[in-house]
Amino acid sequence: MSTDSLLHTPLYNLHVDAGGKMVPFAGYAMPLQYADGIMAEHRHTRQHAGLFDVSHMGQVRLRARSGDVDTAALALERLVPADILALKNGRQRYTQFTTQTGGMFDDLMVTRLDDELLLVVNAACKEADIARLTAELTECVTEPLSDRSLLALQGPEAELVLAALVPDVKDMVFMDVRAFDVDGAPCIISRSGYTGEDGFEISVPSSDVERVARKLLEHPSVKLIGLGARDSLRLEGGLCLYGVDIDETTTLVEASLEWSVQKSRRAGGKREGGFPGADIILRQLEQGVGRRRVGLSPEGRAPVRHGTKLYADEALTQQVGHIASGAFGPTVGAPVAMGYVDSAYTALKTSLFAELRGRAVPVTVAALPFVPAGFKR
Amino acid sequence: MTLYFTKEHEWLRVDGDSAVVGITRHAADELGELVFVEVHQTGTVASAGDAVAVVESVKAASDIYAPVDGEILEGNAALSDDPARVSSDPEGEGWILKLRISNPEQLSALMDADAYAAFIG
Structure with missing residues (x-):
């Protein structure tokens, strides 16, 4: 694939300035690694703090036309097996878009924040996900947040780094989500990530993201980390990569992801099933695979x-x-x-x-x- | 001793009928830090272009090809404990294997240092 036809994230110039080796990934030119290389970047993230550009991922806002966030939560439950209704304000949860045959169209994070749900989906799947949400959830407005970028700050020193700019992030625990200003930019910060380390994902207006990224990189603990180390970090963390570990042919039970299906959606639960492939998934949860x-x-x-x-x-x-x-x-x-x-x-x-x-x-x-x-x- | 280069980004230092083979600095930089190197069994007879070793980075496995016909004399034993030596010193201590050359006429088809520098641009 010619790199000319690839999309750029708003941090493309920062990657190139930093010596990023740009490769095609899900239609984007993304940094595989920087000068230090995958091994050093991986170790830096486990020991200090790594900054990842994950702006290629899809950020989607889901709101009920009625304005009632519970309506949006119930609507989304028609497409995913997690309990979204019980998700508390300012909390995030992992789930999957299931297929009629029990496979997975994608895996995603869902946040409830005030009157909306915020979804983060995989780059390669985002167009299909948005089309499915728009077509299936007619009581909701599906809004791709194409003017927002996404940074991940990961590692044992991530809290120290981010707290220098936003002291209150110290109060957050894993999977908490809150809105904060970071260096004057209105951001949504979740205490999560995909490396197995403590850390944060920071949704930033694209017009501010380069400034915020450079601000974070001023801290001596922080280095830019490419997709190569992101892959080895998530693999050591036992986390699935969509398209490699899970896809339309694997069920969440086969993939050992049943922890992500709460009791309320299982057999005998308050809102049993009701998502694509539920008959197969619920049977596998009971009888094994x-x-x-x-x-x-x-x-x-x-x-x-x-x-x-x-x-x-x-x-x-x-x-x-x-x-x-x-x-x-x-x-x-x-x-x-x-x-x-x-x-x-x-x-x-x-x-x-x-x-x-x-x-x-x-x-x-x-x-x-x-x-x-x-x-x- | 004469130094030759291949389009597969290997070098070959010829001394009499034997040659030391490794990967170029350009190839080492492209591959990133190596985590595993394995040379095929000593005594294996290979034709030019046959895989004679495999090198692995975190990301991917790559074959090392015989630049000319020959027999594998030995692999660099130091690489089994320290494969990263290929990344840090690819054209010195990070050599990969030694070959006994069986068809020296094939050497004339390889590049010298200037031609290789032009090849990688």
């Missing part, structure tokens, strides 16, 4: 990557699964992976074999996340 996403630790140093087949036996005759995400984990100091395996092989420490360049590499089923989460609960 044939395969599950698990963590996997390959022996040795060689990364075992997406698509690699997994076998029960060293002779590689009985296939029992495949790798979805695999890479070298810079913090773990060893290869890490996630994959789908037949349910009989999901117990921790189960020994499997990956077919790597014609050889059998021992792989052990491992607990997720690979690196303990640093969330502020």
Whole structure:
């Protein structure tokens, strides 16, 4: 793909100035890494604070035409299996847009803030998500926030950095969302992210984002971090990447994401089902599934990557699964992976074999996340 | 000793009928820090263009190809513990393997340092 045809986020010039190696991602020219490289950027985020441009992601405001946010919450529940009605003001929750066959069109974050719901969806899916919301939720107004950018500030020093500009962020806990001015720009800050570290996502008006980003980068703890490290960080954090770990062919139960379906939407709950594919999902929640996403630790140093087949036996005759995400984990100091395996092989420490360049590499089923989460609960 | 370069961004330092093979600084910068290097078994006979080693960064795996016909004499054992040596010193301590050249006429098709510099622009 020619980089000429790619979209730019409002921080494109900042990336290029900072030595960002720009690559195509979901139709955007995005920084894969900067001069320090993926390993150093990954470690910096785990030890200090990393600043990520995630402005390619879709930010969408959902409001009921009646003005009643509960109406919008109930409407959204027709498309997602999470309990949105019970979501408290200023809180955020993870969920998925499900398909009629129980798969996933996308995964997303939903925030309730005063009289609206705010959604953050994946860049590659945002057009389809917005079209689906607009078509299905006719009692609501679906408004893409195309004039807003999104920054993620992640790592154990993220609070220290952001609190220098907005002292009250210290009072927020994981998945809290509040509106604040940052250096004069009206922002919406959530205490969340996708690295397994404590941190914040900051929705900023695009006209202010370069100034706010440069302000954050003035702090000695902060470095720009590219998509390469974002991927290895989220993999060590046991977090799914849409299009790689989950898609229209995987159900949330197969993907071990059932924690994201609250009791009220399950069999016997107050608002049981009522989302696409609910019959399949609710049955799988009760009866189990044939395969599950698990963590996997390959022996040795060689990364075992997406698509690699997994076998029960060293002779590689009985296939029992495949790798979805695999890479070298810079913090773990060893290869890490996630994959789908037949349910009989999901117990921790189960020994499997990956077919790597014609050889059998021992792989052990491992607990997720690979690196303990640093969330502020 | 003569130094040659390939379009696959490898270098080859020839001494008599043997050669040390590695990747260029340009390739090392493109790949980023390596986390794993594996050379095919010593004694493997390869034709020019055959994969003779694999190098992996956090992000991706890349093959290393035999620049000319030859037999693998050894891999750089130091890389199994410290693959990042390829990234920090690709044209020195980060060499990848040694080959016994079986068809020296093929060397004339490779580039010298000036031609390679022009090739990567």
